[in-house]
Amino acid sequence: MEILETAAALQALTEKWRREGRSIGLVPTMGALHEGHLQLVRTAAAQNDEVVVSIFVNPTQFNNSEDFKLYPRVPDSDAEMLRGTGCTVLFTPTVEEVYPRPTVLQFNFGALENVMEGAHRPGHFNGVATVVSKLFHLGRPHRAYFGQKDWQQVAVVRQLVQDLSFDLDLISCPTIRETDGLAMSSRNRRLSPEARAVAPRLYEALQLAAAQLQHTRQPELAQQAALDFLGAYPQIEVEYLQVADARLLQPLPAGTEPGQEAVICLAAWLGGVRLIDNVVLLLT
Numbered sequence: 001m002e003i004l005e006t007a008a009a010l011q012a013l014t015e016k017w018r019r020e021g022r023s024i025g026l027v028p029t030m031g032a033l034h035e036g037h038l039q040l041v042r043t044a045a046a047q048n049d050e051v052v053v054s055i056f057v058n059p060t061q062f063n064n065s066e067d068f069k070l071y072p073r074v075p076d077s078d079a080e081m082l083r084g085t086g087c088t089v090l091f092t093p094t095v096e097e098v099y100p101r102p103t104v105l106q107f108n109f110g111a112l113e114n115v116m117e118g119a120h121r122p123g124h125f126n127g128v129a130t131v132v133s134k135l136f137h138l139g140r141p142h143r144a145y146f147g148q149k150d151w152q153q154v155a156v157v158r159q160l161v162q163d164l165s166f167d168l169d170l171i172s173c174p175t176i177r178e179t180d181g182l183a184m185s186s187r188n189r190r191l192s193p194e195a196r197a198v199a200p201r202l203y204e205a206l207q208l209a210a211a212q213l214q215h216t217r218q219p220e221l222a223q224q225a226a227l228d229f230l231g232a233y234p235q236i237e238v239e240y241l242q243v244a245d246a247r248l249l250q251p252l253p254a255g256t257e258p259g260q261e262a263v264i265c266l267a268a269w270l271g272g273v274r275l276i277d278n279v280v281l282l283l284t
C-alpha cells in the first residue's frame, strides 16, 4: 500500500492507471477507521483493480468548530488497519493541499438538503459536495463507495454525480453495526462509558418506529413511538427523528401506500457527541 499526500501525485497515478486500463475504486473517509469503513474498502477491492482510500477531515463540511477540533484523528493506526484490506493507495492530503485557496463554490441541492442533516448542519452538504467533487477529479474512480449510515449524503452525492456527469458508479453499502446494534461511527470513540451504554437504544428506537410504520402506515405515530421510547433515557437528546420518502427524503404523509420505500432518520446528542442513524423499509 502506497501513501500519497499530494493531489499531483494521486492525479499522476490515477492517470497512469486509466491509460493502462485498470479499474479504480474510491472510498472517501475522514479516518478513525472502523469495520464499517473496512467493509467499504473490501467491497471496492473485490470490484476494482486498484483501490484509493482517502482520509481527510474536511473542514468545509463542519458547521461546528468544536466538532471539527474534536474529530478523532489517528493516522498511524488507520494506515495499519488498511493493510491487508485491498487498499492500494492511501491518500492523506493536508488542508492546504485540498484548499490552496479558500473555496467559493456554492452547491444547491434544493429539497434534498432542506431536511434533516442539511437543515440541522447549515453548509454541511456544500462542503461534502465540494470535497467529493475534488476527490472524484483526483481519483478518477470507475466506482465510488459510500455507506448507508449517511443516507442523505448518498442521495446528495447521487444528485451531484448526475448533475455534473461524473462518469462513475455510485455504490452504496449497508450500515455495519456493533453486536448490540449501535451503528459503527468514528464519533463513537468520543462517547463516555455511560453514553456508550445507552447508545444502542437509538437503533432500537428506529426499529420500533419501523415496526409501527409498517403496522399503522402513520408516520406521526411511528415517530411518536420512537420519541416516547427514547424519552425514558435522559442522557439522549434527540435533534430530529423523521420518517421520509427514501429517495426524495421529504416527510411521508399519513396513510402512505404499500410499495412506498421509507427511511427513518435520527440525529441525537449523547453527552456532547452527535450521532446519526437510520433504517430503511419497504411498506407492504
Ligand SMILES: Nc1ncnc2c1ncn2[C@@H]1O[C@H](COP(=O)(O)OP(=O)(O)OP(=O)(O)O)[C@@H](O)[C@H]1O
Pocket (backbone or CB within 6 Å): 028, 029, 030, 031, 036, 037, 040, 145, 146, 147, 148, 149, 150, 173, 174, 175, 176, 177, 183, 184, 185, 186, 187, 188
Ligand atoms: N457503520 C458504517 N457502515 C457502513 N458505512 C459506514 C459506516 N460508518 C461510516 N460509513 C461510511 O464510511 C464513509 C466515511 O465516513 P466517515 O469517515 O465520516 O465515518 P463515520 O464513521 O461516518 O464517522 P462520523 O459519522 O463520526 O463522521 C462514509 O461513506 C460513511 O457513510
Ligand SMILES: CC(C)(CO)[C@@H](O)C(=O)[O-]
Pocket (backbone or CB within 6 Å): 028, 029, 030, 056, 058, 061, 128, 131, 132, 150, 153
Ligand atoms: C464523504 C466524506 C468523506 C466527505 O468528506 C464524509 O462526508 C464522510 O466521511 O462521510
Ligand code: BAL
Pocket (backbone or CB within 6 Å): 030, 061, 062, 150
Ligand atoms: N459521516 C459524515 C461526515 C460528517 O459527519 O461530517
